[in-house]
Amino acid sequence: MKKNKVMMVTFLVPAILSYLLVFLYPTMRTTFMSLFYVENITDSVLKWRWVGLGNFKTLADSTLFMQALKNISLIWLWGGVGVFLLSMLFAVILTSGVKGKSFYRSIIYLPNVVSAVAMGTMWMQYVYNPKFGLFKKVFEFLGLKKLAEVQWTAPEMLFAALVIAYSFGMVGYFMLIFMAGIERIPPDYYEAATMEGASVVKKFFSITLPLLKDVIRTNIVLWSISAVGFFIWSQIFSPLNPEPSTVTPMVYMYQLVFGNNMVVTDRNVGAGAAVGVILTVIVVVLFAITTIVFRDDKIEY
Amino acid sequence: MAQKVKYKEIKYKEKTTWKKEAVLLPGYLVVSLWCLFTFLVIGWIILASFSTTKEIFSDTMFATGLHPENYVKALFTHNVSKYFMNSLIYTLIACTGIVCVAAPAAYVLARFVFRGNKLLQSLFIAALGIPAIMIIMPLFSVITSMRLTNSRMVLILLYICINVPFTIFFLITFFKTLPYDFEEAAAIDGCGPMKTFWVIMLPLAQPGIITVTIFNFITVWNEYFMALIFANKTELRPVAVGLYSMVQSMRYTGDWAGMFAAVVIVFLPTFILYLFLSEKVIAGVTGGAIKG
Structure with missing residues (x-):
């Protein structure tokens, strides 16, 4: 037993240390720092x-930061x-029995394994290009003249272009998780429904969707x-x-703390920390809301 | 009972008839179109990278034949070969380090009952939701005051620490599925618990470790934010940051063919890895997310 204890401690210590060093200490310090004015x-x-x-008051008064919050809310909503x-x-x-399932699945997931910088460059420099773009x-x-003339990279379209390009890649990721969820549902349910003459749509809304609740969450x-x-x-x-329409809180923080251009002039690291705290609170609140909304206990088959 | 089985078999055979396929036709159409779009984008980028900027703009690609010199230019004039080596070093060392730290911890958390076990597991899971912005400023100030910015070791160390929680989380579920007989047999034969882990349990967990490592490889290879802040010097840049700075400079010099060649070089390693191991990568995603 004593041997076991020595082993457990030696095995856990590096992981715990790395956690303290990179997660716990920095998170606490950032939270603390958000209440101070820190010049450097x-x-x-x-x-x-x-x-x-x-x-936090400074941030609330900053039009650029409020725009950044609005931008991520819109990305969250429309992209979502x-x-x-x-x-x-x-x-x-x-999952409905198409042939070549793993081929399609691999291709749709592909954008997620490629560097986002490479993907983004492909969209920005090729797909949206006003001269030779896809x-x-x-x-x-x-023959859709109007759509062909859209200047995707012009300031007024840039936000929409950004959301489309970003969402395109994310579809594959969420599809994989949904697929894994659907595949856990016992096939007997569908067979029984088919025998009763249920349509594809009916099966989706009466079986798939309700049983996917925790996956959706x-x-x-x-x-x-x-x-x-x-x-x-x-x-x-x-x-x-x-461009203000593409600024997100992370970009705002980056400019505020590390940046060297004109967008954010007043350098205050404390405000950067406050941005971090706000984002963390947003994540926690959304997590809490989804937990309450999807309260249903775990489904057992 | 026997009849039911028979019925199932007949029904199963029916599934591959034309009628069934016809019902699925709209589905085939939708996913095929989506995949076609992906192919078009990637295919065009590859073609353009062998062409010249003038030809790309005038829609006459390959009028003057193949231009592999775009790659030579990107690799050597624009330092992509350097970025590539940096990324390789960071990724290989970090992936090894992550497993060395996470696997033993995951093993203990998965197989031993002790006070604080649940708490530790929740702490590691909570780390998955902490935005990078919460940790970046203190890390930067500590690392700067120790005069350690622009060092390979620091970046690698950060990559290891950041990816440990996900890896532990993934491997816990994996270690839980292994049978207990091996440990018992090893203990009876007088094999110490540490040795049992390294000699018996770790090899048994190999499939899980490979899956999570491929996943970590892709994450670290494509990482951008940490590298932007901690390794923003030509000699130290990994491919993601290098490509970004190159794309910016090429937009000014107007070298589009070279830019697309650089995109292909950055894109290739993870793409090839994925080509051979897509099932493993996909298992890494679903294994990580579905339990949360």
Whole structure:
């Protein structure tokens, strides 16, 4: 038994240490820092100036930050609706007995294994290109003149373009999780329904959807976490001086703390920390809401 | 009972008839279109990377034949070969490190009852929801005040620590499925618990470790934010950050063919890995998410 204890401690210590170092200590320090005015990120705690909730007030008064919050809410909502509908549709199609299921599944998931910088560059420089872009070519081919003339990378369309490109890749990820959920449902349920003469639509709403409740909940939480951390795609779609329509809280924080351009002039690391606290609170609140809404206990088969 | 089985068999055979396939036709159409779009985008990028900028803009790709020099230019003039080696070093060392830290911890958490076990597991799961922004500022200030920015070791260490919680979470479910007989037999034969883990349990967990490592490989290879802040120097940049800075500079010099060649180089390693191991990668995603 004693031997076991020694082993358990030696095995757990590195993992716990890494956790303290990279998660627990930084999270606590950031939370603490959000209540202070900190001019330079390397300033020691002694130089911090207590401002209470002042940083949060500064953020609430900043139009750019409020725009950033609005942007991620819209990404969360519109991107979320699109991604969930499409990924659910694909998951249902691919689990309905189509041939070549694993081929389709692999291709649809593919964008997730490629560097987001590469994916983003493909969209921005090729698909949306006003001269030789794929969208232009396809819409011209289909005779949709109006759509072919859309300037996707112009400031007024940039946000929509960003959401579409980002969501395109995420569909595969959520589809995989939905598929795994659907495949756990015992096939007898569907067989019984088919024998009773239920239609495909009826089977989806009466069997699949209710039994996927906890999977949907997991996906909402995962989607929220990814929306909150939205960063690279903004950078690719609007490098140098960020276009306000693509600024997310992460980008705002980056400019505030590490940036060197004109968008955010007043440097205050404490406010950057406050952005972090706000985002974490958003994740926790969304998590709590989904837990309450989808309260149903775990389904056992 | 026997009749029921028979009925099932007949029904199963019926499934492959034309009628059934016809019902599925709209479904085939939708997923095929989506896949076609993916192919078009990637295919065009690959073709364009062998062409010239002038040809890309005038829609006359390959009028002057193949141009592999785009790749030579991207690799050597624009340092992609350097970024590539950096990424390889970071990814290989980090992936090994992650398993060395996470596997023993996951083993203990999965198979031993002790006070605080549940708490530790919830702590590791909670880490999956902490946004990067919450940890980046203190890490930066600590690392800067120790004058350790722009060091390979620090970035690798960060990659290890950040990916440990997910890996533990994934491997716990895996270790739980292994039978207990092996440990009991090893204990009776006088094999110490540490040795039991390294010699018996770890090899048994190999499939799970491979799955999670492939997943970690893709994550670390594509990582952008940490590298942007901690390794933003030509000699240290991994491919994601390198490609980003290159795309920006190429937009000014107007070298689109070179830019697409760079995109292909960055995209290739994970793509090839995925081509051979897509089932494993997919198992990594669903294994991680479905239990949460």
